[in-house]
Amino acid sequence: MSPGTAITNHSPDAKTSGSSAPPAAFRLSVLTPVYNERHVVEASLRRVLALDHPLIRSLELIVVDDCSQDGTKEVLENLVTQDSRIRLIRHQRNQGKGAALRTAIAAASGDVCIVHDADFEYNPADIPALLVPFAEEGADAVFGSRYLTAAYRRALMHRHTLMNKWLTALSNWFTDLHLTDLETGYKAINTTLLQSIPLRSNDFRFEVEITFKLAKRGARIFEVPIRYLPRTREEGKKIGAWDGILALGAMIRFSLIDDLYQNDEYGSRLLSELDKARRFTFWVGKTLRPYLGDRILEVGAGVASLTHQFIPRELYVAGEANPNYLRYLRAYALGKPYLHVIEIDPSNPDSLAGMQGEFDTVILLNVLESVPDPEATLHALHDCLQTKGRLLVQVPQGKGRFGSLDEARGRRMRFEEDELKALLARAGLSVEAMLDFNRLSVPGWWINTRLFHRKRFSRVQLKLLDSVLPILRPWDGIWPWRGLSLIAVAVKS
Numbered sequence: 497m498s499p500g501t502a503i504t505n506h507s508p509d510a511k512t513s514g515s516s517a518p519p520a521a522f523r524l525s526v527l528t529p530v531y532n533e534r535h536v537v538e539a540s541l542r543r544v545l546a547l548d549h550p551l552i553r554s555l556e557l558i559v560v561d562d563c564s565q566d567g568t569k570e571v572l573e574n575l576v577t578q579d580s581r582i583r584l585i586r587h588q589r590n591q592g593k594g595a596a597l598r599t600a601i602a603a604a605s606g607d608v609c610i611v612h613d614a615d616f617e618y619n620p621a622d623i624p625a626l627l628v629p630f631a632e633e634g635a636d637a638v639f640g641s642r643y644l645t646a647a648y649r650r651a652l653m654h655r656h657t658l659m660n661k662w663l664t665a666l667s668n669w670f671t672d673l674h675l676t677d678l679e680t681g682y683k684a685i686n687t688t689l690l691q692s693i694p695l696r697s698n699d700f701r702f703e704v705e706i707t708f709k710l711a712k713r714g715a716r717i718f719e720v721p722i723r724y725l726p727r728t729r730e731e732g733k734k735i736g737a738w739d740g741i742l743a744l745g746a747m748i749r750f751s752l753i754d755d756l757y758q759n760d761e762y763g764s765r766l767l768s769e770l771d772k773a774r775r776f777t778f779w780v781g782k783t784l785r786p787y788l789g790d791r792i793l794e795v796g797a798g799v800a801s802l803t804h805q806f807i808p809r810e811l812y813v814a815g816e817a818n819p820n821y822l823r824y825l826r827a828y829a830l831g832k833p834y835l836h837v838i839e840i841d842p843s844n845p846d847s848l849a850g851m852q853g854e855f856d857t858v859i860l861l862n863v864l865e866s867v868p869d870p871e872a873t874l875h876a877l878h879d880c881l882q883t884k885g886r887l888l889v890q891v892p893q894g895k896g897r898f899g900s901l902d903e904a905r906g907r908r909m910r911f912e913e914d915e916l917k918a919l920l921a922r923a924g925l926s927v928e929a930m931l932d933f934n935r936l937s938v939p940g941w942w943i944n945t946r947l948f949h950r951k952r953f954s955r956v957q958l959k960l961l962d963s964v965l966p967i968l969r970p971w972d973g974i975w976p977w978r979g980l981s982l983i984a985v986a987v988k989s
Contacts, residue, residue, distance in 0.1 A: 521553035522627055525606030525687060528559045529596030530614040534567040537614045538575060544612060545579055549624040551631055558603050559614075560596040561586045594702035598695050610684040618681050622722040626684040629718035636689055636715035636827060639675065640682030640722035659740050666744070667704065670751045671711035675719065679703050679743075682722055689715065692820050694758050700739045701746040708750035714799065716827045754955065757820060773958045774801075775965040780861070781805035783931065784888050787985050789856030793880055795842050796863040797821070800828050808834050813855075815840030815847075843867040845876035852879045861890040862981075865907045874923035881988040887925055890933070891916060893982045899945030904952060916984055925986035933983050935975040936968045937961065 526544050530537055544557055559582060561569055569586065576584045585599055597611060608630055610623060622640060629635035643661075664678040683706065690706075693713070697705045710717060781802050790810040797803050797814035798821050806812065813836045814829070816822045825837040841847045842863050858877050864870045877887055892902065892910040902910065911919075917927050940957060944950040972979070 520631065521551050522608045522630060523554045523606040524552050524556070524623075524627070525600075525604035525609045526555065526557045526612050526620075526623075527597055527600035527604065527609055528557065528612050528614050529562055529593045529600065530559055530564060530568055530572065531562040531590065531593075531596075532564045532566040532568055533614040534564070534571050536616045537568055538571050540612075540614055540616055541575060541582070544620045544623075545581060547620055547623060549627075551624050551627040554606070555581055556604075556606060557582045558600045559584050560599045562592070562596045563587045563590040592698035592700075594695065594697035594699055594705070597702055601690055601695070604687050604691070606687055608684055609687050609690050611681060613681045617725050619723045619725070622682065622720075623684075625720045625722070626682060629720065630684070630686070633718065634716070634827065634830070635686075635718045636823070637683065637685040637710050637717045639677060639717065639719050640680050640684075641675075641677040641719045642680060642722060642724040643676045644719060644721035663740060663743055663747075667707060667747060670747055671708055673707070673711050673717060675707070675717070677719070678707060680722070685710070686823070688819065689713070689823060692758055694755055696755070697746065699742070701742055704743050704746040705750055708747070709756055712754060712756055714824050714828065716830075773962045773965075775962045777801045778805065779965065779969055780890070780933075783933065783983060784859070787857070787886050787888055787929075789886070791855045791882075792857045792859065793851070793855045793877075794859040795840055795877070796861060797825060797837075799824050802859065802861070803828075803835070807832065810834065811854075812836070813838055813851075815842075817841040817843075842873050843869070845872050848876045848880055853882050855880050856882050856885045858885070858887045860887065862892070862905075864889060864891050865902075865909050865911065866905070868908070871919060871922055874919060874925070878924050878988055883988060885988050886928070887920075887986045887988070888983065889916075889920075889986065890981050890983045893932070893978055893980060897941065897945070897980075900949045900951050901941065901945050901953075911982060913982060916982055920984060920986045924988065926989055927984055928987050929985040931983040931985075932973075932979040933981040935972050935977060935979040936965075937980050938975070938977055941980055 528541065528544075533540075541557060541559070545555070547555060559572055561572055561584065563586070572584050576582050583603065585603065587596065587599070601609065608627065610626060612618065612620065612623075618640070626638045626640055629638045643657075660677065660679050664675055667673070667678045668675055683703075685706070693706070693709050695702065695705060784802075785806070788806060792806060792809055792811070793813045793815065794803060795815045797816050800814065803812065803814050803825075812834055814825050815838050816825060817840060822837065822839060829835045829837045839847070842860070843866075858880055860877060864873060867873050874887075881887065892907065893912070895910050895912060898907075898910050913930060917930070920927060940961070944953065944957075
């Protein structure tokens with residue numbers, strides 16, 4: 497059997513980086529914030545409703561009237577009676593473009609969302625072009641650029657263009673993306689991804705916020721050229737020079753703040769914050785590396801914090817249950833033929849079916865303490881190992897330390913060393929090594945859990961830990977207490 501054959505086909509419903517393909521057509525949600533646009537809104541929306549393209553399977557138009565006072569409300573209400581694809585939501589007070597888009601995003605049900613302003617500056621005929629990278633490249637987001645080379649381009653206002661290019665250049669410096677048009681009004685984003693991102697901006701700073709958060713989430717962003725018909729402030733244009741200054745402040749804010757995930761059942765928000773302690777993650781990787789083989793299964797791969805340290809290999813399978821992390825991993829796996837991404841739920845041993853005897857190494861870090869039946873999970877992973885294969889498992893140590901931070905991460909328990917050894921033995925695994933790990937973080941853990949009953953580490957604490965780690969790590973074994981974690985290296989006989 498060739499490497500990865502059983503992996504790709506281990507389940508009829510398996511989705512791996514090699515077997516899943518983008519859909520041929522999309523359910524499209526067009527999100528339109530509206531404020532005082534009675535003269536142009538009907539014509540603008542009718543152009544959207546007239547879209548007919550093979551890439552568009554269905555279309556819904558979600559219009560949020562941000563408390564217009566100029567007769568826009570009546571125009572929109574009349575439109576709704578004429579086309580069932582329009583969903584109209586009205587704000588009782590004016591809140592801004594970002595707030596209107598949050599309302600629209602929450603109501604979206606399509607595969608892809610695209611922002612379409614109610615004015616006449618953007619041409620909906622360009623929307624199908626924005627869907628092409630989703631269909632052909634598995635894009636996460638596609639921005640329409642007014643400045644990319646096209647067959648023709650209207651000469652735009654110089655000072656406005658110059659300000660936008662300055663803002664785009666600064667944004668690119670912060671995000672390390674090479675965009676040509678930060679402030680474009682046409683941003684198409686995968687709906688699942690978009691709805692998983694907490695958005696805080698009420699005004700035009702939405703453009704900066706969504707760009708920075710997509711970049712930090714590792715989204716695969718594409719650009720395509722679009723047409724643009726600018727209007728003047730006399731014609732109703734609402735963005736101005738002050739918004740450029742606000743955008744600069746937003747860049748500083750969103751470069752410093754990692755507010756990347758909505759609260760969910762998987763604890764994505766907390767885990768994403770912990771992943772920012774990169775030196776700590778490299779410490780874990782360095783500890784595990786001597787025990788690794790060439791055919792690896794990593795269960796609970798997260799955002800590839802360890803994966804990228806251990807590849808390439810003959811075969812590397814990254815398993816995840818969190819849909820947010822799965823999306824990231826599948827994008828990360830593109831161009832890496834040895835890396836397969838599979839949906840694996842460690843609390844459901846059946847999700848590992850079809851992979852018996854495939855691996856010489858299985859990695860299970862900070863997962864066992866959260867599953868309802870640890871022994872069943874270990875038995876299933878035992879079966880995935882080849883004879884003499886190793887299971888590397890990390891668990892939180894010390895039952896008496898259980899507290900608020902454990903609860904926030906969805907942990908059911910903490911382990912003692914003898915308990916973990918017995919559990920591994922019952923699963924048919926003999927312990928080769930038992931490592932007492934991370935003593936230096938114990939004081940901080942006690943302060944957060946016992947003194948302040950916190951449910952998350954502050955960014956300052958994580959940054960401090962990451963900064964002092966190179967100095968303190970060589971002395972980790974001298975502290976007179978047990979480490980926060982146990983790392984067991986267990987062998988299948």
